[in-house]
Amino acid sequence: MRLWREATLAGVQFAVIRISLTYVDEIILGYNIRNDSSSPFETARQGVVLYAQKGMTMVTNAVWLALILWGVTFVIFLLMLAPAGAVVYLLPGHLSGWGFVLAIVFAWALKAAFVEPFAIASLMQVYFEAIEGQAPNPEWDLGSPKRRASSAS
Numbered sequence: 001m002r003l004w005r006e007a008t009l010a011g012v013q014f015a016v017i018r019i020s021l022t023y024v025d026e027i028i029l030g031y032n033i034r035n036d037s038s039s040p041f042e043t044a045r046q047g048v049v050l051y052a053q054k055g056m057t058m059v060t061n062a063v064w065l066a067l068i069l070w071g072v073t074f075v076i077f078l079l080m081l082a083p084a085g086a087v088v089y090l091l092p093g094h095l096s097g098w099g100f101v102l103a104i105v106f107a108w109a110l111k112a113a114f115v116e117p118f119a120i121a122s123l124m125q126v127y128f129e130a131i132e133g134q135a136p137n138p139e140w141d142l143g144s145p146k147r148r149a150s151s152a153s
Contacts, residue, residue, distance in 0.1 A: 020062040023120050024051060030124045045143050049136040051127065061126045065119050072115055077107035 031047035032040050051058060084102035091098075 016059065016063055019066040020055075020059040022062070022066075023123050024048075026120045027051065027124055027127050031127070034128070042143075045141070046136045049141045050131045050134055053134070053137055053140060054127070054130040057130050058123070058127065061123060065122055069111070069115055069119055073107055073111045076110050076115075077103055080106040080110070 028044050028047040028051065031050075032043050035043050037043035080103040081099065084106060085099040087102060088099040
C-alpha cells in the first residue's frame, strides 16, 4: 500500500513538472519576439533564467491551466459525441464503437487547434507580468559575464 502511494505521488509530481514545462519553448520564443533582440540566443538564455526565477508562479498557473484545459477538452468530447454518432449512423454496418473514437479524434483536434493556443497565450501573459521590470539574477545565469568572471578566479 505504501509503495502504491509513493508511486502515485511520484506520478503526480512528474505530471506537475511535465505540465509546467510543456509550453516553455513557446513562452521563450514569445519573450524573444517581444524583446526584438539582435542576439536571440542571449535573449532566450535570459528568458529561461527569468522563467526559472519565477518557477513557482509559472508551475502554479500551468497546473491550474492544465486542469482547465482537460476539463474543456472533456466538455468538447461530450459535445462531439452527437455529431460523431450521426456520422457513424450514416455509415453502413455495425460501426457504433467508432462514434466514440471519432468523438475522441474531434475533441483532440479541437483542443490542439483552439484550446492549446489559448493556454499558451494565457501562460505568456502570466510570464510577462511576473518578469516585468526583472533582470536575470547573475547567480542563476551560468552564461552571464559576472558568473564567468567569478568562476575563472
